Amino acid sequence: MEGEIRFILATDCGSTTTKAILIERRGEEYRLVVRGEAPTTVEAPFEDVTRGVLNAIREVEELAGRRILEGGEIIKPSKGPDEGVDIYVSTSSAGGGLQMMVAGVVKSMTGESAARAALGAGAIVMDVIASNDGRAPHQKVERIRRFRPDMILLSGGVDGGTVSHVAELAELIAAAEPRPRFGSGYSLPIIYAGNRDARGIVKERLGADTALEIVENIRPVLERENLGPARGKIHELFMEHVMAHAPGYRKLMSWTDVPIMPTPGAVGLLIELIAKRDGIEVIGVDIGGATTDVFSVFKEVFNRTVSANLGMSYSVSNVLAEAGVEKITRWIPFEVEEIGLRNTIRNKMIRPTTVPQNLQELLMEQAVAREALRLAFEQHKSMAVGLKGIQQERTISDVFEQTATGATLVDMMDLDMIVGSGGVLSHAPRRSQAALMMIDAFLPEGVTRLAVDSIFMMPQLGVLSTVHQQAATQVFDRDCLIRLGTCIAPVGLAEEDEPCMKLKVTLPSGEDVEREVRFGEMILIPLGVGEGADIVMDPVKEFDVGAGRGKVLKTTVEGGVVGIIVDARGRPLQLPERAELRMRKLKEWAMALDAYPRLDLW
């Protein structure tokens, strides 16, 4: 199929905007041609998602000079050089995306696995119900009734394990008589992915009143997770039940060549694909107005979390509440009154489409973004963990260091790349601002590449990868990512201005740049997009850049629109406590990266 395809149309129906992209094969490679967007039309008065899709496609038609629509339908396959497309794919997060509840016997075991399966499929997990969650049965029933999820994933027990606990959970769900959000005339989809010995009893309890689907156990044994079948079924049911009952989606589904995917699920799929293809460890983040999604691939394990109450517009006040004023003001390089900051943030919440009008507002917004990203990443680290409850092999050498299971998989020193997405990162006035925000929030260690998604087309490319992997990866490499450069951050602490590393960069021109890096400073070494430089880092004995404390590391780094950023502020990052000194340092760092205009005059 891949060989015949020349023109690809992809849309992403977001909560507020529907985005369409047109991809064309030029010679041997696929490239992005144009992008169009229009308001999403799921809500009243239109209540038909296809209207927004058609509007976005019309914009693409105008910009590309290509006729794609005929009588309100997409022309497929393409007819000649100026008409139609060969594939049409779409993702959707309209109407709040896919909202799920999951249930498992033990919260930190099958409960956590069920949550990972749902999150990985692109859902928002509203609650995790477990036998040991400390709530009384009536409270659990009340939660299920109140939340009205789109779908419930029930798991529990290894194969051949507990049946009674699973039966108890099934009875709780049955007692709640859950009703779906959309469509009153159909039964709520429930996926059972637990102990195979309990299938009979689950069918008996839930089979009659719900749309029960049974898939393979997500934890056939405690030592292994098997999330694929459950995720596949979530996608399937998302299409059959949730999307089919959302306004206009039945028509949209008839247009697409592959099933519509939940937007975050598609992004996760793309990130997983890229990590696998390049053999790298990646973190991806999408900071939206209401939610922040974090994706990661470490040790070949993909994880996704969604922080449903951390965002830059609808949820911005919640960022303030969770992080606290102090944590936000610590990133602002000027005196700001608490009331002023609160008002700016609240204004953003009630007027979500506004953008900062001056540099002060921009700095405040970006300070909030740092904290939102940091908090979302903290949540991600606590979810992206190894399996719990597994038997360990010990030797006598473990006598004083008995590591526990369930440690986080996220290892910042091993991390190769951070990809940022979302308005505050992708549309930052200067790319160095996006780089600085990501460095401050994620605190990468050692050598880490930084990139942002230029126009947020990862969802479309994710769903496209299921049908045309080559096109998806080529467009991702060439048009989707804007490479910011590479961050080099030695790990360790020292006194201000003490030498922490010697650096020798051999630029593509052959010129050598040698620097002694001092603790507490940031340095920018320009290196263009597509360029590489050989670098030798010789840290002092208290610092580690990836080869071990005090050990020399030789490697090649990638350039970008920002360049090589040397962050010698130490890890863990400790901002000066004295406000005056902190503000001076923030300005110094921003000026080193040329992130803001005329900051020195403040």
Add this chain to the structure above:
Amino acid sequence: MRRYGRRAPYATEFIIGILLLGTSAVQGEALSGPAPVTQVVAIDKPNDSGGSVLIRWKRSADDGAGMMSVKGYEILRSVEREKGYEHLTVVPAGVEEYVDNTTVDGTSYFYIIGATDGVHRTDSDPVGPVMSSAQWFHQGRLNMLIATVLLSGLVLWFINRAKKGKKLYIRPIAGLQAVDEAVGRATEMGRPVLYVPGIQDMDNIQTIAGIVILGRVAERTAQYGTPLIVPTSRSLVMTAAQETVKEAYLNVGRPDAYNPDLIRYLTDDQFGYAAGVDGMMVREKPAAIFYMGAFYAESLILAETGHSTGAIQIAGTAMPAQLPFFVTACDYTLIGEELFAASAYLSKEPLLLGSLKGQDWGKAIFIAILLLGSILASFGHYFLSDWLTTGSL
């Protein structure tokens, strides 16, 4: 100074004495006996419970020097200064101190020390009166007093802090953190939890610690709805375990789930018990096994069998010889004091937390003092090590 002469008991000695008398002037001095002791002091023996007097003197000029004639010192005691002196004992030459442990408190005594060469004795002036009595405070134990006050103060201070709601950091103990995980595993697998509280009776502190931890494990099994089997090797331990588990099930609101039949007595015999527990492991296939208490040679037999059944195993013992076996065969092991710290760690009770924290700080301070004393002693300064051993500088 008076000289109390003494008649020679044997004629031969007397004749030799007469013969020697005329030989020289030096020999003439020998007739009057050795030089007397000097600086005689008799005091009530300090830091005791009475009934003893300490007598000190400077030895005779002829003891180890001069005529080299002193063979010993005779101790004489009387209740009157002038008369009635009775022989107490003779101490060898070179000794300058004697403790009379035969005094009656409240009675005044006088002492005379007589330097003797075997023939003659030269007595000191009487010293006294001296009266023995008991002391309230043993000054040699000042170091212990300081240590006790310091330790108690630390414990009380930390308890107070804990009661005020201050968070007291306690190093995470992986074995205890894994309790939930082990019980969770048993729940998911639909299998029981097995708890082995050692083979000693309730008079063993390790068994008591094991029973405290059993309470916590029982709360978890009650919450998770997982059966808990406790085989015991002592009847008293069985009773204590039953009460503990029953209370735990009540605490979490699941008294209905408590089954006393699962807490059983097997046998007092060490290997009979080991065989019985092994049989349970093989038959019931528990998914989580706890060994908390005192163990001997049966430790590896139990832990190996448990490992072969695929269970998560958490052990805790203060028996040093058994620790290597548990470390290698179990998933987590509480080592020595960790077993005793477990109750504080698990319950988070201010009283227990404060005590634990205070004791740890006390230990840290004592280790620092010992290290400092060793370093000073290495450089020839012994005042700290002396103070630590004797209580006096």
